[in-house]
Amino acid sequence: MSQNTELNLTGVKQSQGMWLVKVPKYLSQQWDNAAEKGEVGKITIGKKQGKTEVHFSLDAELSALGATEEKGGLLQVPRDHPFTVHTVGGQTLAVFSQSSTDEIRLEGMVVYRAECRPVVNDNYMKLKKLQIKESTKPQRISQQLERAVTSVFKPVANHDFNVEYEKKKKSEGKMVRAERQVVLDMLFSAFEKHQYYNIKDLVDITRQPVTYLKEIMREIGTYNSKGTHKSTWELKPEYRHYHSAEEEERESA
Amino acid sequence: MTSLGSSSSSATEYTVRVPKNTSKKYNIMAFNAGDRVNCSTWTQARMERDMSARRIYGEEETTEGAAGSEFGKKQREEARRKKFGIVTREFKVEDQPWILKVNGKAGKRFKGLKKGGVTENASYYIFTQCPDGAFEAFPVHGWYNFTPQAKHRTLTAEEAEEEWGRRNKVVNHFSIMLQRRLREQEHGEDEGDEAEKSGKKKKKGGRGGDLCIHDLEDDLGMSSDDSDSSMGDDGENKSKVKKNTGKGAKKKKPKSSDKEALEDSDDGDYEGLEVDYMSDESSSDEEPEKGKPNKGEELPKGIDEASESEEESEEEKQNDAEEKEEEEEEEGKKTPVQIEKKKKKDSSGESDTSDDSDIEGETASALFMKKRTPPKRGGRGSAGSSRTGSRPGTPSIDSASTSNTLRAAASKLEQGKRQIQGPGTDSPAAKRLKMEPSSQSPVPSGKSTPQPPSGKSTPSSSDVQLTEEAVRRYLIRKPMTTKDLLKKFQTKRTGLSSEQTVNVLAQILKRLNPERKNINDKMHFYLTE
Numbered sequence A: 001m002s003q004n005t006e007l008n009l010t011g012v013k014q015s016q017g018m019w020l021v022k023v024p025k026y027l028s029q030q031w032d033n034a035a036e037k038g039e040v041g042k043i044t045i046g047k048k049q050g051k052t053e054v055h056f057s058l059d060a061e062l063s064a065l066g067a068t069e070e071k072g073g074l075l076q077v078p079r080d081h082p083f084t085v086h087t088v089g090g091q092t093l094a095v096f097s098q099s100s101t102d103e104i105r106l107e108g109m110v111v112y113r114a115e116c117r118p119v120v121n122d123n124y125m126k127l128k129k130l131q132i133k134e135s136t137k138p139q140r141i142s143q144q145l146e147r148a149v150t151s152v153f154k155p156v157a158n159h160d161f162n163v164e165y166e167k168k169k170k171s172e173g174k175m176v177r178a179e180r181q182v183v184l185d186m187l188f189s190a191f192e193k194h195q196y197y198n199i200k201d202l203v204d205i206t207r208q209p210v211t212y213l214k215e216i217m218r219e220i221g222t223y224n225s226k227g228t229h230k231s232t233w234e235l236k237p238e239y240r241h242y243h244s245a246e247e248e249e250r251e252s253a
Numbered sequence B: 001m002t003s004l005g006s007s008s009s010s011a012t013e014y015t016v017r018v019p020k021n022t023s024k025k026y027n028i029m030a031f032n033a034g035d036r037v038n039c040s041t042w043t044q045a046r047m048e049r050d051m052s053a054r055r056i057y058g059e060e061e062t063t064e065g066a067a068g069s070e071f072g073k074k075q076r077e078e079a080r081r082k083k084f085g086i087v088t089r090e091f092k093v094e095d096q097p098w099i100l101k102v103n104g105k106a107g108k109r110f111k112g113l114k115k116g117g118v119t120e121n122a123s124y125y126i127f128t129q130c131p132d133g134a135f136e137a138f139p140v141h142g143w144y145n146f147t148p149q150a151k152h153r154t155l156t157a158e159e160a161e162e163e164w165g166r167r168n169k170v171v172n173h174f175s176i177m178l179q180r181r182l183r184e185q186e187h188g189e190d191e192g193d194e195a196e197k198s199g200k201k202k203k204k205g206g207r208g209g210d211l212c213i214h215d216l217e218d219d220l221g222m223s224s225d226d227s228d229s230s231m232g233d234d235g236e237n238k239s240k241v242k243k244n245t246g247k248g249a250k251k252k253k254p255k256s257s258d259k260e261a262l263e264d265s266d267d268g269d270y271e272g273l274e275v276d277y278m279s280d281e282s283s284s285d286e287e288p289e290k291g292k293p294n295k296g297e298e299l300p301k302g303i304d305e306a307s308e309s310e311e312e313s314e315e316e317k318q319n320d321a322e323e324k325e326e327e328e329e330e331e332g333k334k335t336p337v338q339i340e341k342k343k344k345k346d347s348s349g350e351s352d353t354s355d356d357s358d359i360e361g362e363t364a365s366a367l368f369m370k371k372r373t374p375p376k377r378g379g380r381g382s383a384g385s386s387r388t389g390s391r392p393g394t395p396s397i398d399s400a401s402t403s404n405t406l407r408a409a410a411s412k413l414e415q416g417k418r419q420i421q422g423p424g425t426d427s428p429a430a431k432r433l434k435m436e437p438s439s440q441s442p443v444p445s446g447k448s449t450p451q452p453p454s455g456k457s458t459p460s461s462s463d464v465q466l467t468e469e470a471v472r473r474y475l476i477r478k479p480m481t482t483k484d485l486l487k488k489f490q491t492k493r494t495g496l497s498s499e500q501t502v503n504v505l506a507q508i509l510k511r512l513n514p515e516r517k518n519i520n521d522k523m524h525f526y527l528t529e
Helices: A010-014 A025-032 A060-065 A122-136 A160-172 A180-193 A199-206 A210-220 B051-057 B073-084 B157-165 B174-190 B193-202 B212-219 B223-231 B234-252 B287-291 B295-315 B318-334 B339-352 B362-376 B382-390 B405-418 B422-435 B468-477 B482-488 B498-512
Strands: A018-024 A039-048 A051-058 A080-087 A091-098 A104-116 A194-196 A221-224 A232-235 B003-005 B009-017 B025-032 B045-049 B066-070 B098-102 B109-114 B122-129 B135-148 B515-519 B522-526
Touching: A010 A104, A018 A025, A025 A060, A025 B122, A051 A060, A104 B025, A104 B122, A180 A194, A180 A199, A180 A210, A180 A232, A194 A232, A199 A210, A210 A221, B098 B135, B468 B482, B468 B498, B468 B522, B482 B498, B482 B522
Parallel strands: A018 A104, A194 B066, B009 B135, B025 B135
Antiparallel strands: A018 B122, A039 A051, A039 B009, A051 A080, A080 A104, A091 A104, A091 B025, A221 A232, B003 B009, B045 B098, B098 B109, B109 B135, B122 B135, B515 B522
16 A cells, blocks of 8 residues: 655656657567666757757667568667657646656656658658567467377376375374264364364364364354354354454353 | 757757766646646645545455455465356456545645546657756656545535426525535434435425425524424434424325325326425424425325324323314314315224324324414424424425415415525514514414415415414413414514514513423423413
């Protein structure tokens, strides 16, 4: 649950304004592969005949890196990307950041929105074609098998699973009736944790034969055949003491 | 930073860096331009995740361990869900909306909902210029659209639907919320929660500022009514509530099943009326219901009230009740139009006088039906007082003597329609009345005033006559303060100015010489005949 954190407003007051730039996926992937220093390219802002033009060019290394494996480096990630810049129209965009320490900072306001567009040339078209081919490949394909499946079930004297089961049973041995008092103690401690128990679960917990256990349960508990807790056992009211931090008082038979 | 100079263009080059070690995740906070949000004006802001969806998603265990829990319940529930193929969506904190509070408690509140699909096909980056001139690009992690949250009160869905049904009738929309607030105030005092809710729902009659009747009624609370209502015990209240519900329900569909069919409804009587199906709830505020011109409703309402007032009168003033009943009888006789009703009322009057505390049913109800018309005018009987307290009697066009409830309803409707600026004119009128000297004795509802035959053609001024007869009738029925009486004879209705009303009332009271009684530290006048 995140706390009600105070928004750090220092950033927004200082910053002069940010740009929100939409970058194509392949380009952002390249940027992720950038070197440690983080330099990915250069941006050129110029004024051509009065109009501002922004142009981004990708680093040569990164462009080469981005070549797909299949083509063996022939295809390069396009380098030149003019930016289409326009102002933020019907929205007021602000940027806030969340740090790992759960501190929220208002970084600043967006003054320009830009889209990074690649220059449409043959290189780019080839790249796109590859991308499309990749995405249209189905995730599941049918393969033809050379040999037919031959996992026919052969008759077995005793199945593996059964063998294990019997070994387990042998090792644990039959459930022996413990002392009544011991069993009662076990039951009471179990009922301390939960109110309703299945007979099977009780058998599991106490490791007692079912008939013996049922006998004891009939003494100290009742069986719910109806209601929300369908076929469960619970302690009789006089034995119960379900309060949060109080010790349970039990009466032994 | 290298700068390239050229003749016709100048360009500056900056390097772009994408920092790798970002521990900070950048998000976009989008506001609608129309909201005119200016982040620089924020002095302080707090932001937190809205976790209200957690209890829907997270199956919370009410009892963990010990009492009430089963052994292995969780596993069993999970297995069951898998078997049925129920896939529960995880509660992801990241996807929860933000709540942004700006400038503390008094400032604005915004809710930021995450916009999906932002990072799927294209990535957004935030480019900031560093002091060294290079650009740094940070990827945008999420986009949140922030919308301002309304602090003012809004109508609930049911109320909105009701208002929608009345949109053609209601001219003054500002009064809708005003009415609601007034209603809330009244209800909060008298009734419990359920009544409040139902009251709000049932405030159909009370709404509509253009029906000045209601506005006045809201303002003109009976001075003794509050005390009466508070005196009533729970049973009374409940019966009141039920009756109110009955009234409300009847507004929409006259429940004549359990009440005697007192009147045939004409075509078009119930047109435009919304049917209220919540018959169990009710509001103590009867005024709005009365205000709603509905002939059919008045009958059943009357019945309810009749039985109710029966009970009340039993507890409070049996004599008065009887007297009122007699009065009702008289009124009934005077009514030219509805003979049926009259007959019934007469019979009820007789039975009432039998002094049976358990009189309930048609006769009583019929009687009280008549009583209702006076309460509409602000007439109160001890029986009707508690009800009218919560429901300031609608100033009936005719005096309470309009035992012809149909006519009263019609005339009210007529009045209401004629009133264009309802609340505006009404509240000042009400205030004027209140300010008049309390020496004015309560004016009995003009039983003797001639009742217009159809109601619709009655000019408002002639509906109420400030006569001794009317004052007498009021006083006999219920002790009233001067204020209450004044409310009965509103300047609009009587055509007299407030000064004149005061004087005339004083004269009448001198003539009548009523007995005095102190209720709730207020001097009440009453007559016993």
